[in-house]
Amino acid sequence: MVFYLGIDAGGSHCRARLVDAAGAVLGTGESGPANARIGIERLHAVLAETAEQAVRAAGLSGGAQIQAGMGIAGISRLGIRDQLAALDFPFASVAFETDAVIANIGAHLGGDGATLIIGTGSVAQVRVEGRRFAIGGYGFPISDEGSGAALGLSAMRHALRALDGRTSRTPLSSAVTERFGHDTARAIAWMDAATPRDYAAFAPLVVEYAEAGDAIARSIVEDAALHIERFIETIFERGAPACALAGGLAPRMKPWLRARTVARLREPLGDPLDGALLLAGLPVAVLGPRP
Structure with a gap:
């Protein structure tokens, strides 16, 4: 057998x-x-x-x-x-x-269509008339737009700017820096060895604070949603007959997409x-x- x-x-x-x-x-x-x-x-x-x-x-x-x-x-x-x-x-x-x-x-x-994966990283995989190709997915930090790692990187940037006074502190920045004892040196030491997965671990926190109305968290998530929407637009421009979302972060990001974008998606x-x-x-x- x-x-x-x-x-x-x-x-x-x-x-x-x-x-x-x-x-x-x-x-x-x-x-x-x-x-x-x-x-x-x-x-x-x-x-x-x-x-x-x-x-x-x-x-x-x-x-x-x-x-x-x-x-x-x-x-x-x-x-x-x-x-x-x-x-x-x-x-x-x-x-x-x-x-x-x-x-x-x-x-x-196995049929034609595209899948946009939003997880630790991001990439679109497309099959059109039997031909396969990818869009994006070049790796963090140069790529992976809209991903968990990208959300975490933006959160860290905001948190460090807030610590040194270049921007206002928000509940998100305080929650992030709390993990490092509000110590810039400890945060930098963490970044020296941080992996995309480590950055992506902050993504649920960013989305939670965005949903709660934190202004900076909302701007981070809204920017990620714009990248995801551009991915989807490009997928259809390249000839895909259908597009599905996949990846652990996809369910959290879907509510941030415009209704007309969501209407174009298909369940896997x-x-x-x-x-x-x-x-x-x-x-x-x-x-x-x-x-």
């Missing part, structure tokens, strides 16, 4: 889902960050650990025939795919793509792990018809 393993490896966490040929879920796994930035050896370890959790939960033996599909953030970087291909995985086959690609495959069950038909399973070779008919 053939089994299918899907892995979604992103900037904040790595998830796995193992199913049988009928699509029944047999086991799952979850670990920490698993993007290309963490280094190939560490990435391999996280992928292997997450996969092993799912296989162990399913009670499968080492001889089970498993076809794997993995969507990994950051593998478009030079040389990463070759390094991944050289790794040893105990599966019958392994297919690699970016996390954006599997999200889009899952959202449209599946999730990124569905996309990874389809990448692994699971027949699309198991999950549902193409749109």
